[in-house]
Amino acid sequence: MARTQGSHSDITGPRIRKAALRLFAQQGYAAVSMRQIAAEVGVQAGALYNYTPDKQSLLYRLMNDHMQDLLSTYAKLERPATALEALHQFVGFHIRFHLERPDEVFIAYMELRNLTPENFGEIEALRRAYEDSLEQILKDGQEVGAFLVADTKMATLAVIAMLNGVMTWYRAGGRLSLDEVEQVYWDMVRRSVTA
Amino acid sequence: MARTQGSHSDITGPRIRKAALRLFAQQGYAAVSMRQIAAEVGVQAGALYNYTPDKQSLLYRLMNDHMQDLLSTYAKLERPATALEALHQFVGFHIRFHLERPDEVFIAYMELRNLTPENFGEIEALRRAYEDSLEQILKDGQEVGAFLVADTKMATLAVIAMLNGVMTWYRAGGRLSLDEVEQVYWDMVRRSVTA
DNA sequence: ACCGTATATGAACGGATGTTCAGATAGAAC
DNA sequence: GTTCTATCTGAACATCCGTTCATATACGGT
Missing domain, CATH: 1.10.10.60 (Homeodomain-like)
Incomplete structure (x- = not known):
């Protein structure tokens, strides 16, 4: 080698x-x-x-590439007509995209503290941009009465935290298929934000 | 000094x-x-x-103390009569207990990979015991028709992941009081596991 | 007042760390 | 077939690492 x-x-x-x-x-x-x-x-x-140039930049590059990939891939999706469908799409996308990149995901929020302050700021902004796209779905749905949440910001963070949990235990070939997992989480997410 | x-x-x-x-x-x-x-x-x-004896044991000791504290504190609570109340109690307990110990919580799942295999096994068992106490609530509630979840194991992990999300953003003195946060999360958890 | 022992020092151990750089080499360009 | 240059080596740099241990000290018990 x-x-x-x-x-x-x-x-x-x-x-x-x-x-x-x-x-x-x-x-x-x-x-x-x-x-x-x-x-x-x-x-x-x-x-x-x-x-x-150094070890730190190597870490930053990995995180940045990952976040750019996440944002641009999501941006390319066709936007569904209704808020409920948009949320459904987000849930499926989030689970699948992240499950396909376990190493990137792991690094992206375990190693945040090892970034320099400037690098941290940049990665943080990308993460927030992604969260904002979910919050926008919740806001839109709330306006038209599709969703009922006390606080869209909190609901956003709660939903993402819940979905991120999947990455910690799901393994391909386990008891449950990816489709089943996605279905179950979608059920729970949907119920948690509807009346 | x-x-x-x-x-x-x-x-x-x-x-x-x-x-x-x-x-x-x-x-x-x-x-x-x-x-x-x-x-x-x-x-x-x-x-x-x-x-x-060494650095590793220092880490293990911190994690073990924390998990023992978590389990014994929860065990001392009076068990409510209904499944719904038990879940409510769990949500409140989990949020408050963990928010009071941000450093311990952070270590407890960021540093798991730095434990030796034996030490990891022991901590993991304690964590699972805690999760099991939530799953038991969900199982009991499912039996009496208080809850409706596709899979109690997945629902357990989803709920805990959602609650753990609070630790990543909540800061005392912020926009929302602890009571409000607890209320909002309880609403979302309750809806996610009921029909 | 003195002793015994728990507690702390400070130096030392071999080895690993991130990073630099002069020199060697192999493929591309002419 | 020679030159040029991007690429890699291998050694060196100063510094840090976890851990050990002989030595010094100050308190508790007598």
Whole structure:
């Protein structure tokens, strides 16, 4: 697996990020060394610095890529006609998108405290933008009488927290299929925001 | 703040745990050094080893104390007569107990992966015991027709995840009082498990 | 007043850390 | 086939890590 000197490599960058992603998710940012990441790629530690200015930027890049992916993927969806359908779409999208990226998700909110303040601010803004898209659904539904919640902000956070819980226990091939899980959570979410 | 040699100290142990708790919660287990903890207590690093065999045991002790506290405090509550009231009690207890111990809560599920396998197993068992007490409420209520959930296990995890979300944003003195928060979450939980 | 012991110091251990950089190398361009 | 340059190596840097231990100290018991 050892790479040879001088070989061009447009793929070393992605491989470094993939290795870092896996290791950060598995052991935590602080517990993973640059040498570990380099070893996983089959390269010496010094070589990493051709692709990232430092360890911190590597973490930030992973989080930022993930959040951009989340936002742009959601933005591309066709908006349903009713608020109830929009909420249903959000629930399904959220569960599936996140279950497909367990490592990214894990890092995205376990390693927030390891970001510098500026980096943290940027990631936080993206997260809030995503939450806002859910809150907008709840607000719209509330206006037309489809939903009944005491506070749309709290309801937003409650729904997302509930959905995020899925990532902590769901494993493909377990007792329940993804469709079943999605159905059950949709039932609970729907009931929690309707009269 | 520097302690003098030879001085007896039944309070150094607790002070070490308190300092470790705060630092682990703030920066993460892997990112905190024994020397940092010692400095916070006003002692040299070597002195810590009069109170813990190693860093890992310090983490385990913090988590174990917290879970024992959680379980025994909940066990002391008087059980309400109906399932609905029992659930209401659980929601209120969970929110208040955890909001009073933000550092312990943060550690208890951010640092699970830094436990040795045996230690992890023990903490996990305690966590499951707590979850089981909620699932029992849901099962009982389901039997007598007070609740209607597709799967009590999933509903248990969903409810706890939703409640845990409160810890990530609630701050005393904010827009909403603790009573209001509790009321809103109780409304959502109740609706999510009733027809 | 003195002793015994619990408690703390401070130096030391081997090893790991993030990062830098001069030098080596291999593929691309001509 | 030579040159150029992006890429990687390997060693070095200063610093930190968890843990151990001989030594010093001050309090509790007598």
